[in-house]
Amino acid sequence: MRTEVVLVAGLADHDVAEELWRACPGSVLVRHDLRDLAGGVVRRWVDGELTVLELAHGCVSCTLRLDLLPLLERLGGRVVVHLDPALEPEAVCFALREVDVRVEAVVTVVDRAAWLADATGEDALADRGLAAAEADDRTVAQVVVGQAEFADALVLTGAGTDPVLDAVLDRLNPRAPRRDRHALDAAELLAAVPDDARRGRFDDGFGTLLHGQPPLEPAHGVAVVHFVERRPFHPMRLHEALDVLFDGVVRTRGRVWVASQPDTALWLESAGGGLSVGNLGPWLAAVDDWSGFPVERRAAASATWDPEHGDRSQELVVITASAPAEGITAALREALVTDEELALADELEFVDPFAEWHDEMEEA
Incomplete structure (x- = not known):
């Protein structure tokens, strides 16, 4: 049984x-x-x-x-x-x-x-x-x-x-x-419990981040920041900007694209004063054969495909309890690469704290 x-x-x-x-x-x-x-x-x-x-x-x-x-x-x-x-x-x-x-x-x-x-x-x-x-x-x-x-x-x-x-x-x-x-x-x-509830199921990190369509309007000081951009983060500026995700923030989850790792999708997750960064694997734009990837992911990537960057993008959802949503959005936007940095991305040598962090996590 x-x-x-x-x-x-x-x-x-x-x-x-x-x-x-x-x-x-x-x-x-x-x-x-x-x-x-x-x-x-x-x-x-x-x-x-x-x-x-x-x-x-x-x-x-x-x-x-x-x-x-x-x-x-x-x-x-x-x-x-x-x-x-x-x-x-x-x-x-x-x-x-x-x-x-x-x-x-x-x-x-x-x-x-x-x-x-x-x-x-x-x-x-x-x-x-x-x-x-x-x-x-x-x-x-x-x-x-x-x-x-x-x-x-x-x-x-x-x-x-x-x-x-x-x-x-x-x-x-x-x-x-x-x-x-x-x-x-x-x-x-x-x-x-809804018939289509999670019931222990997982996704691969490339699905929707707004599970269940949460209310996006603020209430009682609580707000949702949905940050989406088609430009990579500068790794050091993003590392410095992470402080904005700790004070007054309940949860951050999402996919991150850093200029120093153009082929790799990172997963960033925080709760209160704890934060972790992991490796989701390659962006589809960096892969020639898509046959080994879920059909849903391939369909979503094709529907939002960018001629220059493919499926690479930033998408973070931040739930704040007291932190100002505008400040979080501004800090994340300031951590993106500039037009000049983006044009020279293949030539620049970025200091990447996330590469070292990931290596430490893999050893642990």
């Missing part, structure tokens, strides 16, 4: 996973505690029965590969997984691609009292005693924003309402149904 999984994520203490489990007769509840993972110890509960696991390597990937994945395949039926606070559902779903498991829904619990401060802060997980390993340098913001953004449904805990938080969530994940924990009907919540 194929396993169908409901993943429940969230940084704060909650009993939402138990509520979903009770609403699904015959389901199994699985929970992991990774607080001692650095020492190679993982505690796991299956329907309340504790098992202490000792791993040769104390890391999240080992926990997933050696325990959770085979456990889910073995259990079959419906399983509700209460994720450790340090786990991001996106990483778990990425691992689940290796096994015959269907993600029915990802549910994230948002603490009204703490989420917005966490999402715009600079604290590291290690500062809170939540790091999954000694080398885990993720920030709290990266985790809570990633958990909420990847969710198919959101459950809000805590008293009262916060219009700023609501405005941020409207733009971060506009299609996920939101319910209050105090009036939660778990079965109704799962039924409310």
Whole structure:
């Protein structure tokens, strides 16, 4: 019997996973505690029965590969997984691609009292005693924003309402149904997940960045900056401009084209005070044979093809909680190459901090 999984994520203490489990007769509840993972110890509960696991390597990937994945395949039926606070559902779903498991829904619990401060802060997980390993340098913001953004449904805990938080969530994940924990009907919540929800699926980074068509008009000081340009960034000026993405910004995601790496599409992602840059692979303009690329990407590139630059472009979506949108747009625009630099791009030797950054990330 194929396993169908409901993943429940969230940084704060909650009993939402138990509520979903009770609403699904015959389901199994699985929970992991990774607080001692650095020492190679993982505690796991299956329907309340504790098992202490000792791993040769104390890391999240080992926990997933050696325990959770085979456990889910073995259990079959419906399983509700209460994720450790340090786990991001996106990483778990990425691992689940290796096994015959269907993600029915990802549910994230948002603490009204703490989420917005966490999402715009600079604290590291290690500062809170939540790091999954000694080398885990993720920030709290990266985790809570990633958990909420990847969710198919959101459950809000805590008293009262916060219009700023609501405005941020409207733009971060506009299609996920939101319910209050105090009036939660778990079965109704799962039924409310849209038929075309993500349910653990990934894209290749070249799809739309405005998932679910979020409102673009400002509300309660929250705004969306959609930055699109057909001109490369100067790598050093972009590196200096990144400071504008930290203070008062909840999320930045998007594709970046730097003049020093004309054939490579970079992926830039930030949350609060944490930022990462990765390599998405080549622009189609740098490739002769497109047959190995998704049909959707080829169609989108052809529809917007530039005679000179092909599919190369900047596209960033920034969600601000308090930072002025105009200042972000101005800083990014000033980081673009000038006409003179663009004309001499093949001859200039740019200092590229992103090349060094990427090399360090690959080593890590």
